[in-house]
Amino acid sequence: MASPTVGLPVGTPFGSPHALSPSIMVIGSLNADLVTYTPRIPAAGETMTANGFRTGLGGKGANQAVACAKIGRRRGDATPADLKGAVPVYMVGAVGDDVYGQTMTSSLTAAGVDVSGIAVRAGQSTGVAVIIVDEAAGGENRIMLSAEANGSLTPDEYAMSLPTPGGGLPSLLLLQLEIPLPTVLQILETAHRQGVAVLLNAAPAQMLPDSYYKCITHLVVNETEASFLSGTALDLSGDDSQRDKELSRVAGHFLALGVQHVVITLGAAGVFHATSSDSGHIPAVKTKVLDTTAAGDTFIGAYALALVQGQTVAEAVQWANRAAAVAVGRRGAQESIPWLDEL
Numbered sequence: 644m645a646s647p648t649v650g651l652p653v654g655t656p657f658g659s660p661h662a663l664s665p666s667i668m669v670i671g672s673l674n675a676d677l678v679t680y681t682p683r684i685p686a687a688g689e690t691m692t693a694n695g696f697r698t699g700l701g702g703k704g705a706n707q708a709v710a711c712a713k714i715g716r717r718r719g720d721a722t723p724a725d726l727k728g729a730v731p732v733y734m735v736g737a738v739g740d741d742v743y744g745q746t747m748t749s750s751l752t753a754a755g756v757d758v759s760g761i762a763v764r765a766g767q768s769t770g771v772a773v774i775i776v777d778e779a780a781g782g783e784n785r786i787m788l789s790a791e792a793n794g795s796l797t798p799d800e801y802a803m804s805l806p807t808p809g810g811g812l813p814s815l816l817l818l819q820l821e822i823p824l825p826t827v828l829q830i831l832e833t834a835h836r837q838g839v840a841v842l843l844n845a846a847p848a849q850m851l852p853d854s855y856y857k858c859i860t861h862l863v864v865n866e867t868e869a870s871f872l873s874g875t876a877l878d879l880s881g882d883d884s885q886r887d888k889e890l891s892r893v894a895g896h897f898l899a900l901g902v903q904h905v906v907i908t909l910g911a912a913g914v915f916h917a918t919s920s921d922s923g924h925i926p927a928v929k930t931k932v933l934d935t936t937a938a939g940d941t942f943i944g945a946y947a948l949a950l951v952q953g954q955t956v957a958e959a960v961q962w963a964n965r966a967a968a969v970a971v972g973r974r975g976a977q978e979s980i981p982w983l984d985e986l
């Protein structure tokens with residue numbers, strides 16, 4: 644296995660000649676999570692009483708923006724002096740003109756995210772995830788996503804240029820696949836043309852045309868997504884060296900298509916990272932697990948932040964493993980993401 648210290652100075656691949664100082668922009672989904680805890684899954688036509696219900700804030704886009712912001716600030720930081728040096732985080736997306744949209748924007752603002760790029764769509768609903776948690780089955784969940792306002796982001800809006808809510812282009816753009824795929828593809832193309840580095844979290848997994856992979860600086864996927872997108876089975880049942888060989892093979896598929904850095908997250912087993920010249924496995928932080936919701940989003944926020952702050956990819960992965968380990972020790976999505984002073 645190659646050294647896990649990948650050692651690439653991450654400032655170099657970052658492309659935007661226009662970004663004067665580090666900044667992160669997320670273009671993606673914002674959802675209200677409606678979670679019902681049940682003793683079992685109701686049968687067709689059956690009405691049953693649930694054990695409990697809660698609403699939460701989610702959506703991979705919003706979660707990752709919150710992760711970038713919280714992990715870059717101490718809780719309660721508010722004055723210009725407190726925030727000196729904090730990386731600005733801009734969220735771009737759409738919510739409906741309903742109570743979920745209002746709650747979402749005020750919660751993102753409280754976390755330190757600039758919400759001026761969030762459109763409020765009149766007459767539409769905010770995106771919703773209806774989640775049933777089967778408590779008898781160890782908390783196994785079933786999720787129905789309704790895109791609602793998230794579905795209103797059109798490719799045309801991004802054809803000429805990326806949005807610039809902070810007045811300039813970001814040093815890193817984060818994308819996921821919870822907004823319409825044609826819109827994501829247009830954004831990838833525009834970012835590539837404008838020289839903006841992109842981190843794509845290809846989740847939930849959908850096939851991407853091969854020609855778009857060259858627009859991706861950092862591809863971050865879990866093992867299931869890596870297998871789906873590469874169109875090959877991933878057998879991780881062997882020993883460490885067989886596992887790394889297998890991950891290297893799948894990462895090689897994306898590198899050959901033009902991705903610069905491939906990061907495959909493996910839950911409690913850590914992370915595999917590869918570039919065309921180096922690769923390695925970095926273990927997760929051992930911790931007590933309460934709820935893994937938003938572990939991936941926390942990892943991505945911390946990884947992105949560390950990169951724009953000039954850390955190497957290996958350092959960024961280690962930092963992100965630490966942040967995600969804190970998140971899995973707490974319940975919930977955005978509320979489980981740690982502030983800087985909790986790391």
Ligand code: ATP
Binds near residue numbers: 938971
């Ligand atoms: P999710 O969809 O649940 O948010 P994911 O499938 O996208 O997550 P994972 O690979 O499960 O992503 O986890 C992302 C990262 O979170 C891991 O690389 C690791 O750093 C951390 N993590 C996840 N599970 C654990 C665990 N049990 N113990 C320690 N760290 C964990």
